[in-house]
Amino acid sequence: MTKDKSAGFGTLAVHAGQSPDPSTGAVMTPVYFTSTYAQHAPGDHQGYAYSRTHNPTRTALQDNIAALEKGTKGIAFASGLAAVDAIVRLLKPGDELVSSNDLYGGTYRLFTKLFAHYGIVFKFIDLSNTANLEEVLSEKTKLVWIETPSNPLLQIIDVKAIAAFKLKYAFELVVDNTFATTYLQKPLDLGADIVMHSATKYLGGHSDVVLGLIVVNKESLAERLFFIQNAAGAIPGPMDCFLVLRGIKTLHLRMRQHCENAKQIAHYLQSHPKVEKVYWPGLSSHRGHGIAAEQMKDFGGMISFSIKGNKESQARSFLSKLNLFTLAESLGGVESLCGHPASMTHASIPREERIKAGLSDSLIRLSVGIEDADDLVEDIDQALSKI
Numbered sequence: 369m370t371k372d373k374s375a376g377f378g379t380l381a382v383h384a385g386q387s388p389d390p391s392t393g394a395v396m397t398p399v400y401f402t403s404t405y406a407q408h409a410p411g412d413h414q415g416y417a418y419s420r421t422h423n424p425t426r427t428a429l430q431d432n433i434a435a436l437e438k439g440t441k442g443i444a445f446a447s448g449l450a451a452v453d454a455i456v457r458l459l460k461p462g463d464e465l466v467s468s469n470d471l472y473g474g475t476y477r478l479f480t481k482l483f484a485h486y487g488i489v490f491k492f493i494d495l496s497n498t499a500n501l502e503e504v505l506s507e508k509t510k511l512v513w514i515e516t517p518s519n520p521l522l523q524i525i526d527v528k529a530i531a532a533f534k535l536k537y538a539f540e541l542v543v544d545n546t547f548a549t550t551y552l553q554k555p556l557d558l559g560a561d562i563v564m565h566s567a568t569k570y571l572g573g574h575s576d577v578v579l580g581l582i583v584v585n586k587e588s589l590a591e592r593l594f595f596i597q598n599a600a601g602a603i604p605g606p607m608d609c610f611l612v613l614r615g616i617k618t619l620h621l622r623m624r625q626h627c628e629n630a631k632q633i634a635h636y637l638q639s640h641p642k643v644e645k646v647y648w649p650g651l652s653s654h655r656g657h658g659i660a661a662e663q664m665k666d667f668g669g670m671i672s673f674s675i676k677g678n679k680e681s682q683a684r685s686f687l688s689k690l691n692l693f694t695l696a697e698s699l700g701g702v703e704s705l706c707g708h709p710a711s712m713t714h715a716s717i718p719r720e721e722r723i724k725a726g727l728s729d730s731l732i733r734l735s736v737g738i739e740d741a742d743d744l745v746e747d748i749d750q751a752l753s754k755i
């Protein structure tokens with residue numbers, strides 16, 4: 369059996385970065401609950417001196433995600449936002465970051481409410497039309513930030529087309545791969561420089577851990593990000609690393625079911641007379657369907673939709689009638705969740721910005737789990753029948 373990078377996704381998901389523990393033979397990576405390590409003489413140790421800098425459980429996770437994303441280095445953080453924070457720390461005052469205008473509210477808040485105070489300039493534009501990028505790029509642009517599919521409107525951004533602008537402008541392209549996951553999409557292969565994950569979502573997969581991951585394939589970026597990881601110290605604990613390592617082992621199996629269930633629900637919603645609009649890139653009516661089919665293996669488990677009449681009260685009423693879908697923040701767990709982005713995950717974006725970007729008060733977001741699709745459709749059907 370090969371465990372090298374040529375192995376298939378499932379093989380890498382289960383094995384990459386991991387081998388039986390040499391001291392005991394433990395098949396699962398031990399959870400190294402230690403803050404420090406004995407040294408033979410000052411500075412003479414086995415590669416581990418202090419757990420903010422290195423921890424073997426974290427190393428296994430970092431090597432695992434690097435292999436899956438086809439990068440050279442993985443760097444783990446205490447949360448998805450801590451990973452975003454580390455990437456923006458690559459910038460200095462006066463630098464510009466251009467971002468797509470549909471993105472997780474917490475990322476927007478970190479950009480505009482924290483980093484903007486340090487003189488970094490943020491520009492938010494619609495990047496589902498990549499031609500818009502030309503208008504804002506300059507020699508000051510150091511990062512271009514995209515989510516594809518985006519949160520919560522499931523916009524698709526053409527990663528290769530954005531990467532092509534790097535021939536003319538010197539920026540690093542960051543792809544937040546949280547919604548697609550490394551199973552469905554490989555941003556580094558498409559020309560991105562930095563891939564970022566809220567591993568809290570599909571990678572962990574069981575809604576029991578908060579963690580962030582970054583993968584790069586350039587040594588210079590890896591060095592700077594490892595420096596930030598150690599110098600700023602927003603590291604995940606070993607138990608959290610273990611939980612994400614364990615989650616990733618079944619990522620491919622779970623994602624297939626998430627995608628299949630989402631497909632059934634999206635088609636059901638699309639044909640329902642009370643439904644106004646369905647946002648799921650697998651529908652041929654979706655604006656980004658063609659690009660999604662090219663750059664993704666399948667279309668993912670996230671769906672947003674609106675109800676005819678476009679009233680917030682209807683959205684709230686629908687959400688209150690669901691039984692199987694739990695009303696909650698977050699996504700990507702085995703269980704189905706539902707949410708109201710305007711008042712929940714994206715409430716930190718000013719309403720007028722949200723509306724401009726197309727995120728209405730009536731939008732409903734579903735994180736489709738791996739339960740039986742028929743049961744999920746039945747739940748949505750009974751909730752729609754009551755409004």
Ligand code: P1T
Pocket residue numbers: 447448449450472474475515519544546547565566567568578579580697698699713
């Ligand atoms: O929650 P945390 O692990 O810090 O990750 C932040 C984050 C980053 N990027 C994307 C695309 C995300 O969706 C998130 C977190 N999102 C939610 C909690 C949510 O319900 O949308």
